[in-house]
Amino acid sequence: MIVLDKVSVSFKQKGRIISAVKEASLTVAKGEIFGIVGTSGAGKSTLVRVINLLQPPGSGRVLIGGEDITAFKGASLRNMRLKMGMIFQHFNLISGATVYDNIAFALKANCCPEAAIAGKVHALLEQVNLTDKAQVYPASLSGGQKQRVAIARALANDPEILLCDEATSALDLENTEEIIRILRRINKETSITIVFITHEMDVARKLFDRIAVMADGEIVEAGDTYQIFTEPRHPMSQALVSRVLNIEVPEHLELEASEELLKITYTGEKAYEPLISKVSKEFDVLVDILHGKIEYIQGKPLGVLLIKLNGPEAEIVNARSYIAGQVFKLERLSAGGKGEERIG
Numbered sequence: 001m002i003v004l005d006k007v008s009v010s011f012k013q014k015g016r017i018i019s020a021v022k023e024a025s026l027t028v029a030k031g032e033i034f035g036i037v038g039t040s041g042a043g044k045s046t047l048v049r050v051i052n053l054l055q056p057p058g059s060g061r062v063l064i065g066g067e068d069i070t071a072f073k074g075a076s077l078r079n080m081r082l083k084m085g086m087i088f089q090h091f092n093l094i095s096g097a098t099v100y101d102n103i104a105f106a107l108k109a110n111c112c113p114e115a116a117i118a119g120k121v122h123a124l125l126e127q128v129n130l131t132d133k134a135q136v137y138p139a140s141l142s143g144g145q146k147q148r149v150a151i152a153r154a155l156a157n158d159p160e161i162l163l164c165d166e167a168t169s170a171l172d173l174e175n176t177e178e179i180i181r182i183l184r185r186i187n188k189e190t191s192i193t194i195v196f197i198t199h200e201m202d203v204a205r206k207l208f209d210r211i212a213v214m215a216d217g218e219i220v221e222a223g224d225t226y227q228i229f230t231e232p233r234h235p236m237s238q239a240l241v242s243r244v245l246n247i248e249v250p251e252h253l254e255l256e257a258s259e260e261l262l263k264i265t266y267t268g269e270k271a272y273e274p275l276i277s278k279v280s281k282e283f284d285v286l287v288d289i290l291h292g293k294i295e296y297i298q299g300k301p302l303g304v305l306l307i308k309l310n311g312p313e314a315e316i317v318n319a320r321s322y323i324a325g326q327v328f329k330l331e332r333l334s335a336g337g338k339g340e341e342r343i344g
């Protein structure tokens with residue numbers, strides 16, 4: 001549905017050239033929820049604006065549905081943009097117009113027949129659970145409700161693609177969850193392709209099918225969401241992911257010579273208790289659980305466990321290699337939680 005082929009964008013500012021996007025390539029399949037994550041200034045907004053040519057690329061190509069649109073202008077550009085809706089962090093609603101009119105304007109702008117407008121607005125409001133707010137002005141809506149109006153408006157002309165720039169970043173947790181639920185449902189029902197950029201990894205793990213990680217204008221890694229969270233390769237991906245699965249090593253923890261600190265990462269539903277009791281039974285080691293956490297990535301569990309082994313060195317080595325064979329990832333940590341060493 002969307003192909004960006006070696007897209008670059010640079011800005012001139014006070015005689016300096018800023019390379020906001022550097023040879024970025026990506027492919028988004030039809031019906032996919034594709035996320036772009038990265039820290040502030042990474043070039044996410046610039047990249048997403050290239051998709052609908054709000055930001056024409058300095059070089060590279062943009063293909064929509066297989067068609068090269070990079071050079072589109074005038075009517076062809078307008079028609080192509082009708083295929084794409086967009087929502088933003090700050091909603092951008094018309095404050096002097098009711099919820100109904102905010103959506104109706106989008107329909108009128110695309111020459112929707114007058115007689116069809118009321119029914120269409122009602123159907124759109126139903127999609128975002130806001131039928132009771134049609135005659136209300138944006139000022140009396142919560143942030144989450146405003147964003148739902150913006151979604152209804154963006155969907156008014158039945159676009160094939162929805163572009164979302166930090167659409168949940170101004171919302172609290174509850175409203176964020178609601179927007180995620182609505183976008184997932186609409187995606188399922190209509191197979192609309194969604195490109196969503198965010199710096200919130202919590203949104204990423206719940207919403208995205210695939211993720212591209214941006215750093216300093218480049219796409220440094222892209223893959224399946226679960227894979228990015230379980231096996232991030234690039235340091236930027238690792239830094240972003242570790243915020244979600246953050247396991248703190250207890251402060252002032254001191255290890256004795258006979259002790260070893262291990263971080264276990266496990267996937268799937270398999271519980272870890274049988275593993276821990278098996279290790280303490282089969283090997284001459286004491287196992288202390290210091291911390292444990294399970295997060296769900298796209299509904300699939302990912303667990304992290306911090307344990308301390310205490311015993312004779314040979315037994316620790318055996319226990320360690322046994323554990324490594326049973327779990328997704330095993331790392332040896334120093335007392336400060338640093339100096340990670342991957343074992344298995």
Ligand SMILES: Nc1ncnc2c1ncn2[C@@H]1O[C@H](COP(=O)(O)OP(=O)(O)OP(=O)(O)O)[C@@H](O)[C@H]1O
Nearest residue numbers: 011013018020039040041042043044045046047199
């Ligand atoms: N119109 C512009 N003129 C000059 N520089 C710009 C312009 N738009 C963006 N930039 C610069 O390009 C770089 C990328 O900006 P962009 O807004 O794409 O980042 P972002 O990843 O969306 O960041 P944030 O998470 O803060 O929204 C930044 O260094 C920014 O200052």
Ligand SMILES: [Mg+2]
Nearest residue numbers: 044045046166
């Ligand atoms: Mg941005």
